[in-house]
Amino acid sequence: MTVPLIYHLLESPLSGADIERRSFEAIDREAPSSPFSPDEWEVARRMIHTTGDFEVVQSLRFANGAIEAGINALRKGVPIYTDSNMIRSGLSLARLKAVCPDYAPERLRCHVADGEVARLAQESGLPRSFFAVRQAQSVLDGGIAVFGNAPVGLMELSRLIVEEGVRPALVIAMPVGFVHVVESKEEILELGVPCVALCGRRGGSPLAVSVVHALCTLAGRNQDMQDSQLISKKGDGL
Amino acid sequence: MTVPLIYHLLESPLSGADIERRSFEAIDREAPSSPFSPDEWEVARRMIHTTGDFEVVQSLRFANGAIEAGINALRKGVPIYTDSNMIRSGLSLARLKAVCPDYAPERLRCHVADGEVARLAQESGLPRSFFAVRQAQSVLDGGIAVFGNAPVGLMELSRLIVEEGVRPALVIAMPVGFVHVVESKEEILELGVPCVALCGRRGGSPLAVSVVHALCTLAGRNQDMQDSQLISKKGDGL
Numbered sequence: 188m189t190v191p192l193i194y195h196l197l198e199s200p201l202s203g204a205d206i207e208r209r210s211f212e213a214i215d216r217e218a219p220s221s222p223f224s225p226d227e228w229e230v231a232r233r234m235i236h237t238t239g240d241f242e243v244v245q246s247l248r249f250a251n252g253a254i255e256a257g258i259n260a261l262r263k264g265v266p267i268y269t270d271s272n273m274i275r276s277g278l279s280l281a282r283l284k285a286v287c288p289d290y291a292p293e294r295l296r297c298h299v300a301d302g303e304v305a306r307l308a309q310e311s312g313l314p315r316s317f318f319a320v321r322q323a324q325s326v327l328d329g330g331i332a333v334f335g336n337a338p339v340g341l342m343e344l345s346r347l348i349v350e351e352g353v354r355p356a357l358v359i360a361m362p363v364g365f366v367h368v369v370e371s372k373e374e375i376l377e378l379g380v381p382c383v384a385l386c387g388r389r390g391g392s393p394l395a396v397s398v399v400h401a402l403c404t405l406a407g408r409n410q411d412m413q414d415s416q417l418i419s420k421k422g423d424g425l
Numbered sequence: 426m427t428v429p430l431i432y433h434l435l436e437s438p439l440s441g442a443d444i445e446r447r448s449f450e451a452i453d454r455e456a457p458s459s460p461f462s463p464d465e466w467e468v469a470r471r472m473i474h475t476t477g478d479f480e481v482v483q484s485l486r487f488a489n490g491a492i493e494a495g496i497n498a499l500r501k502g503v504p505i506y507t508d509s510n511m512i513r514s515g516l517s518l519a520r521l522k523a524v525c526p527d528y529a530p531e532r533l534r535c536h537v538a539d540g541e542v543a544r545l546a547q548e549s550g551l552p553r554s555f556f557a558v559r560q561a562q563s564v565l566d567g568g569i570a571v572f573g574n575a576p577v578g579l580m581e582l583s584r585l586i587v588e589e590g591v592r593p594a595l596v597i598a599m600p601v602g603f604v605h606v607v608e609s610k611e612e613i614l615e616l617g618v619p620c621v622a623l624c625g626r627r628g629g630s631p632l633a634v635s636v637v638h639a640l641c642t643l644a645g646r647n648q649d650m651q652d653s654q655l656i657s658k659k660g661d662g663l
Contacts, residue, residue, distance in 0.1 A: 191584040192612050196551075196577060196605065203552040203575070206604045213603040239601040239626030242480075273630065276514040313434075314441040337441070339434060346429035363477040365448040367434065374430050388477030391631050392511065 335395030363390035498594035573633030601628035
């Protein structure tokens with residue numbers, strides 16, 4: 188019987204943070220050259236990290252100043268609408284609070300499992316995700332909308348944007364699957380709102396979460412840069 | 426301005442269940458020929474459904490009667506250990522209860538966010554996933570172990586199997602990433618326990634969840650078959 192692998196780890200211990208750092212080093216080392224800006228690459232590499240797959244970012248699109256809009260919205264602590272409880276539970280409150288201390292569980296909104304939403308879906312024969320978005324209209328106006336599952340919710344958001352003037356700060360458009368998915372992402376990309384989309388059929392909760400977390404990293408890093416510029420300016424002034 | 430896409434859906438409404446059925450029809454239609462048995466294909470097609478990606482099942486492996494062992498364990502209502510709260514929140518209690526009415530939130534166990542686990546990780550400089558598995562040793566013996574994130578937890582489970590005689594009913598081995606991931610799956614596949622593994626770097630919470638849900642489907646379907654055989658036998662006997 189060979190020695191269990193865990194002993195190799197215990198011989199030269201790595202923390203979770205160490206493993207994450209090594210993972211990103213591996214990704215940067217192995218990544219093919221990409222068309223992304225440095226800030227976009229921060230998002231893309233976290234999506235690669237989350238899936239273990241370099242291919243996934245081939246259909247990644249950024250529209251209408253998505254990254255800057257997302258960073259600004261996170262700094263203001265705007266509410267975050269999620270289309271699944273998996274996304275809600277995958278979002279790190281610690282990362283969000285580091286960007287804006289106002290973040291708290293009640294700013295992360297998911298209505299897909301609400302009783303009222305289930306009742307309306309049952310009565311109408313339409314998906315719950317459709318009514319979950321309707322339930323959240325006031326939050327979606329000015330909030331960050333995160334879709335990693337059903338395209339029907341995203342399509343209803345597009346209607347709210349077109350017909351009712353709803354303006355999300357950022358849309359993360361990563362529903363997944365085989366029915367209505369491809370066109371739901373093409374539609375949102377045409378509406379002039381800040382958007383990070385994974386075109387095609389692929390998507391999912393962890394990918395959507397990874398975009399939010401990458402934006403948190405960028406918000407922290409850019410804040411550090413602003414702070415250090417401020418300090419060096421102060422220094423210059425003295 | 427073109428008409429929002431959602432109106433096309435509203436013209437010929439589809440429920441969530443309709444969309445799922447159409448999705449699986451698309452997957453079955455487009456899937457390349459596969460080496461899987463019909464029961465294995467039920468697992469594989471749900472993994473494709475969850476990622477929007479046919480490629481993902483190329484490195485899918487079933488070992489030591491995994492599917493039958495998983496179905497039997499679910500029917501007994503054994504506890505389910507998950508390595509992330511995303512998996513725990515993604516698991517459908519309704520699907521689990523349909524297989525065994527004893528399933529309830531407290532049978533779905535996740536320790537990665539426990540205070541004690543965080544404290545031990547902090548003190549030792551090792552990942553929380555390592556201590557989360559140690560915390561769950563009694564549940565892992567006879568339970569279903571679901572890994573979709575950190576390989577270190579899976580490696581510690583392998584040690585418990587080798588050195589302490591722990592025997593999970595089924596291991597779903599789908600940690601994701603770039604450090605220790607590939608070898609953690611190779612190790613568990615060699616230990617003689619029932620296992621569904623996604624070899625290589627890919628994995629993730631939704632994939633791990635999709636395996637449990639596919640096993641629920643199979644448990645229900647095989648139950649229906651047993652019931653109808655029973656009925657037809659009864660009929661023959663009369």
